[in-house]
Amino acid sequence: MDNRAEVSAFLRSRRDKITPERAGLPVYGQRRVPGLRRGEVATLAGVSVEYYTRLERGNLGGVSDSVLDALARALRLNDIERDHLYALARAANTGPAGIRRRQKKAVVRPSVLRLIEGLHDQPAYLRNNRMDILAANPLARALHCEVFEVEPVNTCRFAFLDPRATRFYADWERVARGAVGVLRVEVAKHPYDRELSNLIGELSTRSDAFRTMWGAHDVHVYTDGTKRFRHPAVGELELVHEMLDLPGENGLSITVYSADPGTPAADALQLLASWAATQDQDQAAAPTEGER
Numbered sequence: 001m002d003n004r005a006e007v008s009a010f011l012r013s014r015r016d017k018i019t020p021e022r023a024g025l026p027v028y029g030q031r032r033v034p035g036l037r038r039g040e041v042a043t044l045a046g047v048s049v050e051y052y053t054r055l056e057r058g059n060l061g062g063v064s065d066s067v068l069d070a071l072a073r074a075l076r077l078n079d080i081e082r083d084h085l086y087a088l089a090r091a092a093n094t095g096p097a098g099i100r101r102r103q104k105k106a107v108v109r110p111s112v113l114r115l116i117e118g119l120h121d122q123p124a125y126l127r128n129n130r131m132d133i134l135a136a137n138p139l140a141r142a143l144h145c146e147v148f149e150v151e152p153v154n155t156c157r158f159a160f161l162d163p164r165a166t167r168f169y170a171d172w173e174r175v176a177r178g179a180v181g182v183l184r185v186e187v188a189k190h191p192y193d194r195e196l197s198n199l200i201g202e203l204s205t206r207s208d209a210f211r212t213m214w215g216a217h218d219v220h221v222y223t224d225g226t227k228r229f230r231h232p233a234v235g236e237l238e239l240v241h242e243m244l245d246l247p248g249e250n251g252l253s254i255t256v257y258s259a260d261p262g263t264p265a266a267d268a269l270q271l272l273a274s275w276a277a278t279q280d281q282d283q284a285a286a287p288t289e290g291e292r
Helices: 003-017 038-045 049-056 065-074 079-102 110-117 138-143 155-161 172-189 194-206 208-215 264-285
Strands: 124-127 133-136 224-231 235-245 253-258
Touching: 003 049, 003 079, 038 049, 038 065, 065 079, 079 172, 110 124, 110 133, 110 253, 124 138, 133 138, 138 264, 155 172, 155 194, 172 194, 172 208, 194 208, 235 264
Parallel strands: none
Antiparallel strands: 124 133, 124 253, 224 235, 235 253
């Protein structure tokens, strides 16, 4: 990924979203830009037009934290967008060699696997920064049974390339935009991650929806919330999810779904567990190739 291109596109996309009225600036005459002009952003940030123009051309080398903070205020960035701007600046000031040296292959510890497997009544899985599911307990496999049909198991690839995704995710567009936003954040942190670049290239080539959402340059971070699923066997489930980053690991996180006791979602989870157990019994009873 070209960091300068990422910086330039991100700053332009944020500038286009801010109207003069929202920024507290007077409006005179006909405007030819959808948002703020470069000069208006420069004024709000307290820098020269020439300096801001250099930044928007993608050159964040040597930029101080005070300037980044001023830009964040001028462009009305939220916390996630501000962190994204800082990540872009770190990548610009570190360079390819330093970033590549720091990147290490993620290793799944046995204790993490035991933790996931121990959550018997809650779907839980481990994923990396490319949204590959690296490990999952039986209930998570049952919940995402269609996702697990294709290797490597990747929720973002499923969301954009599998036609069943729009049925499975009841709020497909929200889920899809969130996934794209997560990949945007990861690109800023790991601009020279070849596997991440390959995934984005594949999705951009094969999915018009992904390509459109990617072009918006929006960013997102999963923490907690609710998600609605339409499972092919047990129907609709509205589940609460928590995202737990693993300290010291390179982009690994655990996602856990749950439901409040006594709710329809809790009943649906129990039904899902029964369905999963039936599936396991059927597979165990099926004759092997040599027995046929």
